[in-house]
Each structure stands twice: as structure tokens, then as C-alpha cells.
Amino acid sequence: MIGDYWGIQETRWGTAPVLADKSRTVYMGGRPFDLYYTSGNLHMVVLRTGGATYWVVNTLLNSLSNETMLAIAKGLRPLPR
Numbered sequence: 001m002i003g004d005y006w007g008i009q010e011t012r013w014g015t016a017p018v019l020a021d022k023s024r025t026v027y028m029g030g031r032p033f034d035l036y037y038t039s040g041n042l043h044m045v046v047l048r049t050g051g052a053t054y055w056v057v058n059t060l061l062n063s064l065s066n067e068t069m070l071a072i073a074k075g076l077r078p079l080p081r
Contacts, residue, residue, distance in 0.1 A: 045073035
């Protein structure tokens with residue numbers, strides 16, 4: 001929708017409060033992703049790799065489909081130093 005924003009975040013704080021209470025973990029391409037659902041909608045997908053944590057967060061109204069969220073997360077790649 002116009003005016004909706006989704007985002008990608010990164011932190012080295014692996015125990016950040018936003019990362020608590022995952023719904024489940026799935027493996028895509030051999031990598032573990034933590035999934036966070038809100039009322040059946042995938043709201044956040046988290047990847048922990050290389051000492052950092054990356055996540056894709058849906059819009060406030062969860063406008064992105066579950067499939068789109070997973071596709072975005074699957075494409076996450078850490079940048080070289």
C-alpha cells in the first residue's frame with residue numbers, strides 16, 4: 001500500500017528485547033530463521049549469523065504477505081567488512 005514502510009535492521013545485541021518470544025524456527029537454504037507472527041501474519045523474520053542479528057519487519061498493518069516476508073529474508077546477506 002502507498003505510505004506503508006517495511007524495513008531491515010541489524011544489531012550485534014543478540015538478546016535485544018525485540019528478539020524475544022519467537023513463534024518458531026524454520027530452515028531455508030540451510031540457514032535458521034526465527035519467525036514472529038501477529039494474529040497469523042508474519043510480522044518479523046530474524047537471521048542470526050556471523051555474530052550479528054538481522055531482521056525484516058513488516059509494515060504496521062502487516063501489509064506484506066507471509067511469502068513476501070520470507071523471500072526478502074531469504075535474500076539477506078551480510079556485507080563484507
